[in-house]
Amino acid sequence: MMIFIAAALLGLIPAAIAQKKGRNAGTWWLFGALLFIIALPCAILMPSATAAAAGTTPATLRPCPSCAESIQGQAIKCRFCGADVERLAVPSIAPMQAAAPAVAMLAHPAAKAGGVLVLLLLLLATVLVAVAA
Numbered sequence: 001m002m003i004f005i006a007a008a009l010l011g012l013i014p015a016a017i018a019q020k021k022g023r024n025a026g027t028w029w030l031f032g033a034l035l036f037i038i039a040l041p042c043a044i045l046m047p048s049a050t051a052a053a054a055g056t057t058p059a060t061l062r063p064c065p066s067c068a069e070s071i072q073g074q075a076i077k078c079r080f081c082g083a084d085v086e087r088l089a090v091p092s093i094a095p096m097q098a099a100a101p102a103v104a105m106l107a108h109p110a111a112k113a114g115g116v117l118v119l120l121l122l123l124l125a126t127v128l129v130a131v132a133a
């Protein structure tokens with residue numbers, strides 16, 4: 001019986017980390033209670049839900065210089081601590097620019113086969129960069 005109580009308590013640790021990152025705490029509690037050794041590093045290493053969303057939308061989030069909470073890039077006032085922050089410059093669209101030559105290459109019929117390969121490699125690289133970041 002004690003082992004179940006211990007597992008349930010241990011599960012609270014990854015659950016708390018996951019909830020802080022905007023994930024489902026209940027799921028992570030179950031994960032942590034069953035597989036604590038695996039769930040804990042997963043919870044620590046996984047990107048927060050807000051960071052993941054920022055990678056897919058142009059409206060990027062950034063940490064507040066005053067309180068480090070995630071705020072909108074276009075914000076001029078932190079919604080958490082109320083500190084005045086500088087408006088972020090135009091969001092980076094580097095992955096899109098990197099893929100542009102491959103797209104242009106695809107338009108050329110002669111280079112179609114090679115272009116597909118290049119595009120796939122660029123997509124893979126973009127995904128890897130997004131995962132790493």
Ligand SMILES: [Zn+2]
Binds near residue numbers: 065066078079081083
């Ligand atoms: Zn703040």
